[in-house]
Amino acid sequence: xxxxxxxxxxxxxxxxxxxxxxxxxxxxxxxxxxxxxxxxxxxxxxxxxxxxxxxxxxxxxxxxxxxxxxxxxxxxxxxxxxxxxxxxxxxxxxxxxxxxxxxxxxxxxxxxxxxxxxxxxxxxxxxxxxxxxxxxxxxxxxxxxxxxxxxxxxxxxxxxxxxxxxxxxxxxxxxxxxxxxxxxxxxxxxxxxxxxxxxxxxxxxxx
Numbered sequence: 001x002x003x004x005x006x007x008x009x010x011x012x013x014x015x016x017x018x019x020x021x022x023x024x025x026x027x028x029x030x031x032x033x034x035x036x037x038x039x040x041x042x043x044x045x046x047x048x049x050x051x052x053x054x055x056x057x058x059x060x061x062x063x064x065x066x067x068x069x070x071x072x073x074x075x076x077x078x079x080x081x082x083x084x085x086x087x088x089x090x091x092x093x094x095x096x097x098x099x100x101x102x103x104x105x106x107x108x109x110x111x112x113x114x115x116x117x118x119x120x121x122x123x124x125x126x127x128x129x130x131x132x133x134x135x136x137x138x139x140x141x142x143x144x145x146x147x148x149x150x151x152x153x154x155x156x157x158x159x160x161x162x163x164x165x166x167x168x169x170x171x172x173x174x175x176x177x178x179x180x181x182x183x184x185x186x187x188x189x190x191x192x193x194x195x196x197x198x199x200x201x202x203x204x205x206x207x
Contacts, residue, residue: 004205005185006030006094010177012102012138012196017041019193024062027190027200031093032062033100035138036194051087059089059100059137067091073125075104075118077111088122088137095205096182097129101137103150110142116149123157132181132205135159138196139176147176154178165189165199177201 009029013019015038024032037060039050051072052058057080061067071090078085089100104111104118126133135154141147151161159178166189167174175196177187186202 002206004094006096006182006203006205008033008098008134008136008177008201008203009198010100010136010175010201011035011192011198012175012194013037014194014196016193018043020047020060020062023192023198027198029200030064031098033089033098033134033136034060034062035100035102049089049091051089057084057102058087059102061089061091061098061100063091063093065093067093069097069129071125073122075114076121077104077106077114077117079104079106086118086140088118090122090125095132096203097126097131097133099126099133099135099137101135101139103137103139103141105140110140110146112143112146112149115140115146116153119150119153123153126157130158132179133159134177134179134182134201134203136175136177136199136201138174141172141174141176143172147172150176151178163187163199163201165197167196175199179203181205 050060074085164173
């Protein structure tokens with residue numbers, strides 16, 4: 001059975017100009033899952049797969065390989081005064097579906113139920129896709145209750161939490177990678193110019 005190896009970079013970019021392109025050049029991933037991306041500042045044309053706005057609250061997927069099955073999902077609940085709906089970008093490549101997720105935040109109340117509703121909206125779009133997948137990004141999991149609720153929901157869809165990485169200055173992580181049908185070979189996190197650390201995952205798919 002042939003094994004396919006894919007390296008995935010995951011990063012909340014804090015809308016910093018040019019940071020996505022810089023990290024792609026530094027880390028050389030096969031796929032990048034970006035949150036809070038300033039698309040207008042990126043030099044790489046392959047960031048056309050995105051679900052964002054001029055304000056930069058959104059997500060995007062970059063890939064060295066051609067992508068298919070693009071889907072865009074918004075959180076059912078708005079925040080920031082009713083202006084912003086946090087977003088998810090979905091795309092497939094190399095036999096894996098990738099989901100770049102930026103979860104409902106809801107400052108100052110940080111509702112667990114509304115974060116769960118956001119994940120449920122994404123899973124509804126994914127209801128006909130039961131194959132290998134990576135569901136990762138900034139989940140805004142402010143407490144163990146947030147993470148437990150999301151974890152239970154995603155486990156019901158066949159996903160397993162394989163890596164969480166620290167957010168600087170906090171004891172509880174906001175960023176996570178859930179996978180289904182692929183094997184996590186290596187994982188690491190690293191600091192960047194963003195307020196979030198980035199993560200680099202090496203995944204293996206048997207095809």
